[in-house]
Amino acid sequence: MSSVCLKIMTILCLSGTATSDPGSSGVVLKEIGRDVTIQCRNPQKDQESLALKKGLNMEFDVFFNRHDSKKVTIAMDFRGRLQYNGLFPNIDILIKNVTSKDTDTYWCVYNKFGTPVTKNGEGSILLVVTEPPRDSLVPRPPCDQSNNNNNYMILVLVVIGAAVLLGIIICLLVWIITKTKSLRSAKKPRRVATNDVYEEMRGTIRL
Incomplete structure (x- = not known):
């Protein structure tokens, strides 16, 4: 519970409060089995790649795309339930059927080759996956x-x-x-x- 609170505080400090506008950053609450869309938007020009990273320290690559290649790389844990739409650098990434393991911070990270500097794009979120209400889990008696x-x-x-x-x-x-x-x-x-x-x-x- 403390790790979740830490993640919430971190992303709020870095990205501000959540809004409903495209490319906004914030906390997103989803029930288990729902879908979530991460709208990555490039804040600067001349970026050459986009990576959707997971984790407070961006230690896990979920999605990777280069602007000069149509080939993308999707992490094994997300294959079969991750879809993307749009053209580089503005890409919408859809994660289907989220589970409790998907609760984490997701960063839209843009990189320019030849320079060590990476830029956090708009759309980074903290995804919190919750249990559905108890009423929906209890089947109706026959x-x-x-x-x-x-x-x-x-x-x-x-x-x-x-x-x-x-x-x-x-x-x-x-x-x-x-x-x-x-x-x-x-x-x-x-x-x-x-x-x-x-x-x-x-x-x-x-x-």
């Missing part, structure tokens, strides 16, 4: 999926039951209405008028 399936089945059954009940009610209402209309439309029996009174009156008149 019962959650089964509970969701059970809730879905219950909902489907309720909907089907409601639809069947509604269909029965509609059929019953249609049957009642049809039956009522049929009873109303049935013909009532007619009363046949008798002529008994008329015949009796005729017989009385004859007498």
Whole structure:
């Protein structure tokens, strides 16, 4: 922990606070498995090579490129997960799938052949790789999926039951209405008028 604090203090003193501008220097926090881009920018002209060095004392070469050659050199530990983009001297270096071992200081170092002086370019960073949040590491219990399936089945059954009940009610209402209309439309029996009174009156008149 003390070494990390020392690195943070060192790079802050040498490079200033972190910013989001291209080629800026500062502390970069990344979770394990994420990617980080180091944007190396040349502060002076007439530089002939760029080396991305790792370590507080720049003791480990991660990446090397000469301006007069398209060939680059990548350290064994970073092969397969390091990509670069751009033209010398302004090159963006992408490190994929960072691990806790990648936590360190990274320097963009430019060199002019024939002179012993090297220049620290813009873009040097202190990379701090952290563990992801605990919530993202805990897998969801399998019962959650089964509970969701059970809730879905219950909902489907309720909907089907409601639809069947509604269909029965509609059929019953249609049957009642049809039956009522049929009873109303049935013909009532007619009363046949008798002529008994008329015949009796005729017989009385004859007498």
